Amino acid sequence: MSKSKNPEEDDDDCDDWFNKDEDDFVVNIPNKAADGNDEGGAKEEATGPGTSVREMLDNLKFTLNDEGGNYVDSIKHATSGRAAKFELPKGGPGKYVQTIPLTKLVNILENETLSMFADIYVQKEEFLATLTKKTYGEELLLVLMKIMNKLSTIPLYETVKQVFRILVGQPQFWEQLLKFFQQPAEGEKKKKKKSKIVRPTISRIDMMDVLLKFVAETRQHLPLLPQRVVEFCDKLSRISPPDDKKQLEQLHELVAQNQQSAELVQPTSKISIYPTINELTVGTGPSLNLKQNIIKGKYQNVEHYLEVHLNLLKEDFLIPLRTGIEKYRKFVEKNGPGKSFAGESIRVHYPVQLLLPSTVNRRTAKEQLILVDLDPAERGYSAISARYKRLALSNTKRFMNGSMVLFADGPALNELVVAVISNRDAAQLLNGYIYVELIRLERQAENEPSGYGMNLFNRPLLMIESEIFFEPYHQTFNALSRLREDNFPLKSYIVDVAFPSKSLPGYLGQGGGHLFNYGGIQFDLKKADEWPAQALATAAGMNMSQYEAFRTALTNRFTLIQGPPGTGKTFIGLRIVETLLANTSEQILLICLTNHALDQFLCGVTRYTDSIVRMGGQSKHPLLDMYNVKQLQEDERIDRRLRISYYNAKQEYLKLVERFDALQQEQETTDSLSRAMVHCMEELLDASRRLNELSQLSTLKLIQGFRVVAMTTTFAARNRTLLELLRTPIVVIEEAAEVLEAHIVSALTRHTAQCVLIGDHKQLRPTTSTYVLSRHYRMDLSLFERMINNKFSVAMMT
Secondary structure: OOOOOOOOOOOOOOOHHHHOOHHHHHHHOOOOOOOOOOOOHHHHHHHOOOHHHHHHHOOOOOOOOOOOOOOOOOOOOOOOOOOOOOOOOOOOOOOOOOOOOHHHHHHHHHOOHHHHHHHHHHOHHHHHHHHOOOOOOHHHHHHHHHHHHHHOOOOOHHHHHHHHHHHHOOHHHHHHHHHHHHOOOOOOOOOOOOOOOOOOOOOHHHHHHHHHHHHHHHHHHOOOOOHHHHHHHHHHHHHOOHHHHHHHHHHHHHHHHHHHHHHOOOOHHHOOOOOOHHHHHOOOOOOOOOOOOOOOOOOOOHHHHHHHHHHHHHHHHHHHHHHHHHHHHHHHHHHOOOOOOEOOOEEEEEEEEEEOHHHOOHHHOOOOOEEEEOOOOOOOHHHOOHHHHHHOHHHOOOOOOOOEEEEEOOOOOOEEEEEEEEEOOHHHHHOOEEEEEEEEEEEOOOOOOOOOOEEOOOOOEEEEEEOOOHHHHHHHHHHHHOOOOOOOOOHHHHOOOOOOOOOOOHHHOOOOOOEEEEOOEEEEHHHHHHOOHHHHHHHHOOOHHHHHHHHHHHOOOEEEEEOOOOOOHHHHHHHHHHHHHHHOOOOEEEEEOOHHHHHHHHHHHOOOOOOEEEOOOOOOOHHHHHHEHHHHHHHOOOOHHHHHHHHHHHHHHHHHHHHHHHHHHHOOOOOEEOHHHHHHHHHHHHHHHHHHHHHHHHHHHHHOOOOEEEEEHHHHHHOHHHHHHHOOOEEEEOOHHHOOHHHHHHOOOOOOOEEEEEEOOOOOOOOOOOHHHHHHHOOOOOHHHHHHHOOOOEEEOO
């Protein structure tokens, strides 16, 4: 990817080192195990498995149990006493890739979860070869399912989903698992004296318990259970003895839930943020099936909650786009296609042309897939675009990374390509070029597989640029869509609207830690009525309304603090953070809607601790420069084991890029998009998401030891994986009444043990891009105001 950056661009995504070329990584990886007789040479040895790789991975020690214990410990810079788990030779092109022996898999399984993940990922080819074996022993069946169950607890969804899909897709895995259960149960008498039946060495109960969890996790990682899994469950129920009745009932329940999801008209797992031709041409108003935000009362369940908020998010982005396209269509009918169109919510470019990057710049060809020529008709000498040099778009916020653009054959949208800006190269933009990533291809023709055979390259296309920035919608939508019944944060409050009378913060647990101290005054969180109110208020410089807000926040799992301007909302937020820092060892996550408010809050926190990290690159206050995550990345080298993991994933991505390039060269005479190219692009999207997950894993290493982590709501939604890895128990959100509920919920995780919302719903409400959604669908109702509407206790400051 190009390394150039636009100063105007929001650079909250702080992973500059990930943009390096793979050669940079090879130079930095020592070749300790190089053998002069190896065919691959030094470079191949550096990237393949070996003792040096294992040594680098031995430091990745985390703790986790299957019940969701805290697996994020400080990384220990000490090598493990255990010998390398496996050092298998990686086969070159056309060579056999060896599988991982069972004994080594057992050793890997004994590791902490993220350490296990690292061992597997650095030997990914061998692990995948093990998953696709033709025969499995019963021990291997059990160990593989246990590994998959353990991997499923890591919030690296795309990475874990890939290995689940591979194992679940092996018919021989399910056939041999069924054979295991067809064997005689323990204790069953042999009918013949000389029977040579080999009884299983693995307990039937153990195998069934692990299988139940494996099927449940498969259902969570894949939209629907594959048909072969459903058929396996049906066959298993017919051959199982009565003793398995309880486990079989649980298995049948999982299959029944899967069937219910398949029969839903629009289950949340199938809602996509990317528009279809039909969604862009149905009219200018909201979708007919759109449901209103609930003002009072509870949601039916998590599925109902997600259906409402995912669709509201999608429509808030789509309505302006849909309206702009309809106006453009009418404009063309009246004035013809050659006239300039100035819309309120879209910009139209015609003609544009899609190219392979190699046709313009060979340096970018191996990482950037599609190049858009915005000015194909007017290019002059040396392919210079005088028009775009004059426009100087690199100095504006146009074509930001993550912006959505649409390509079509004309205003009727008979053929549609949905894409996002993948790289905003300032120099290329100045010359009228942008890089895009193709997301969805669709054509209106009947009996035609979507996108296949579409004439994509070297033809004039219509490009529609949305004025609404797509990235915040996209990231919040993705964060919400990963939620379900068992991981929804603060579900009893947000979905069920059930408010317990007494609910201490979850991190206190059953043990101690409930005795706090402020200014030499001790008070018990379990006995809030016995606090020395006047003494505490005086010591902290609070009036009595502020004291009540202070007490409410410290003694409850979920708190609302409301106050008009000038009542000290930021002041009381700082007092709460100060007290939590002094009396707990828990990490605190601070979230604000705007960068300005976040800077203001953090400047106050610096009086109590230096253990602060400010995420994102939009801070304007010089006092906070030393706390910015970019400073950490400059001061501390990225862990070498994570660089190797990322490097291996990058090679996987680049191989897909080469395949895409080769497929295009094979059909240069037709310029159409083949089934293989569409499939390759889908694989590239998945590989790109896996790279992003690994980059967030590296950020975890940098910030996990800080007491205070601060970010905006947009950064929180964009880095949902990082938040889940951090497992921060305490969340304080300022300006909460001005934030859309979807943004608040996407910033919380199932590990949120205490949440404090500070704001004033009587001042400003959340903003939407569409008035009709605020007026008729109450999308502008914040979580803060909805809780007050439902009679949730609120601490009022005066």
